[in-house]
Amino acid sequence: MKRRKTPTKEAVLEVLTKAGKAMSQDAIEQQISIDINRATIYRVLNRFCDDGVLHKIVAENGKQYFALCNDCEEQHNHDHFHFRCTQCETVECLPVEVNLAIPKGYLVENMNCVISGVCKTCV
Amino acid sequence: MKRRKTPTKEAVLEVLTKAGKAMSQDAIEQQISIDINRATIYRVLNRFCDDGVLHKIVAENGKQYFALCNDCEEQHNHDHFHFRCTQCETVECLPVEVNLAIPKGYLVENMNCVISGVCKTCV
DNA sequence: ATATTATTGCGATTCTATTGCAATAATAAA
DNA sequence: TTTATTATTGCAATAGAATCGCAATAATAT
Numbered sequence: 001m002k003r004r005k006t007p008t009k010e011a012v013l014e015v016l017t018k019a020g021k022a023m024s025q026d027a028i029e030q031q032i033s034i035d036i037n038r039a040t041i042y043r044v045l046n047r048f049c050d051d052g053v054l055h056k057i058v059a060e061n062g063k064q065y066f067a068l069c070n071d072c073e074e075q076h077n078h079d080h081f082h083f084r085c086t087q088c089e090t091v092e093c094l095p096v097e098v099n100l101a102i103p104k105g106y107l108v109e110n111m112n113c114v115i116s117g118v119c120k121t122c123v
Numbered sequence: 124m125k126r127r128k129t130p131t132k133e134a135v136l137e138v139l140t141k142a143g144k145a146m147s148q149d150a151i152e153q154q155i156s157i158d159i160n161r162a163t164i165y166r167v168l169n170r171f172c173d174d175g176v177l178h179k180i181v182a183e184n185g186k187q188y189f190a191l192c193n194d195c196e197e198q199h200n201h202d203h204f205h206f207r208c209t210q211c212e213t214v215e216c217l218p219v220e221v222n223l224a225i226p227k228g229y230l231v232e233n234m235n236c237v238i239s240g241v242c243k244t245c246v
Numbered sequence: 247a248t249a250t251t252a253t254t255g256c257g258a259t260t261c262t263a264t265t266g267c268a269a270t271a272a273t274a275a276a
Numbered sequence: 277t278t279t280a281t282t283a284t285t286g287c288a289a290t291a292g293a294a295t296c297g298c299a300a301t302a303a304t305a306t
Contacts, residue, residue, distance in 0.1 A: 004252055004303050025294080037255050042294065044253090060235040062185045062262080063293070081223055086232065094226060098236070100204055100219050105243030109209065112183040113221070113236040120228030127272050127283055148263080160286050165263065167284090185293080186262070 003051070008036050012044050013053075022057055022067035022082065022091040052076060057091060059084045059114050065091040079111055085119035092119070126174070131159050135167050136176075145180055145190035145205065145214040180214060182207045182237050188214040202234055208242035215242070 015031040016023060023031075025041050045066050048054040052072045057065045059082075069076070081094040091114070098113050138154045139146060146154075148164050168189050171177040175195045180188045182205075195201075204217040214237070221236050 001252070006253065006303075039295075040254050056183075058181065058183045058185055060179075060181045060233060062181055062187070064185070083229060094223075096223050096226070099222075100217075100238075102238070103217060103219070103243065105246055106206060106238075107241040107246050108238055109240035110183060111236075111238050113234075115223075115225070115229075115231055115234050117232035118230040120226065123228055123230055124283070129272075129284065131285080162264075163285050
């Protein structure tokens with residue numbers, strides 16, 4: 001399935017790039033000037049995830065956040081921690097790698113590590 | 124608010140103790156022989172969390188899982204990883220501590236680290 | 247200019263979790 | 277033991293996030 005270039009995709013990417021953080025669907029929608037349907041935004045976000053452009057983080061509040069991928073070539077590798085600030089409700093990718101000795105016999109497919117608290121801006 | 128001893132609380136604790144894993148509300152409900160309302164189970168689980176008996180993990184599927192606390196005395200300290208098996212849909216506490224250098228200026232309140240994949244039983 | 251089909255909008259739907267309120271039952275007090 | 281107090285429960289309604297089906301639209305190829 002060949003992808004097409006659409007205003008929605010451009011707008012979503014622009015918002016995420018500018019923010020430099022992970023964002024939820026509703027936060028992204030708020031930042032887009034043109035009116036785009038909620039379902040469409042979700043579909044665009046999920047497509048970007050499939051294509052290795054974005055990665056998805058699920059915070060302890062159960063919400064999904066999407067952030068730009070840095071170096072996901074063939075497959076996603078998001079072995080870094082995320083920080084969710086309960087004050088400003090933002091999620092950012094920390095430059096800290098997740099590093100653990102996985103017990104024998106376990107097959108790792110994905111990592112979802114979120115630290116929450118107050119970020120350095122709000123502290 | 125003083126807590127009371129009720130059949131629901133006993134049943135929930137028994138199930139979680141037997142399982143030795145983190146469980147979701149619906150999984151717990153299935154394991155309880157007597158019929159208990161969904162809302163009640165959630166309330167019991169959340170109360171246990173408040174009281175330091177259980178801790179809550181939110182997986183990448185957005186669902187909440189509850190597990191017994193080991194050594195939470197004054198406050199919760201769940202600095203360990205969790206593993207969610209996408210095959211058998213269980214979540215277990217790994218005996219591996221989360222160990223990261225938190226960037227300066229950040230105030231940590233909670234950790235929610237879930238690795239997902241296939242557990243050693245299903246592999 | 248036309249055909250193809252990826253993408254979108256809309257409304258409905260699913261799923262998880264929570265809440266208000268009256269009824270029930272565990273515990274304290276008499 | 278009986279009565280009073282109030283934590284707990286059940287039920288139905290509600291909130292909130294995310295997804296889905298389907299027809300309409302629009303990006304790209306012909």
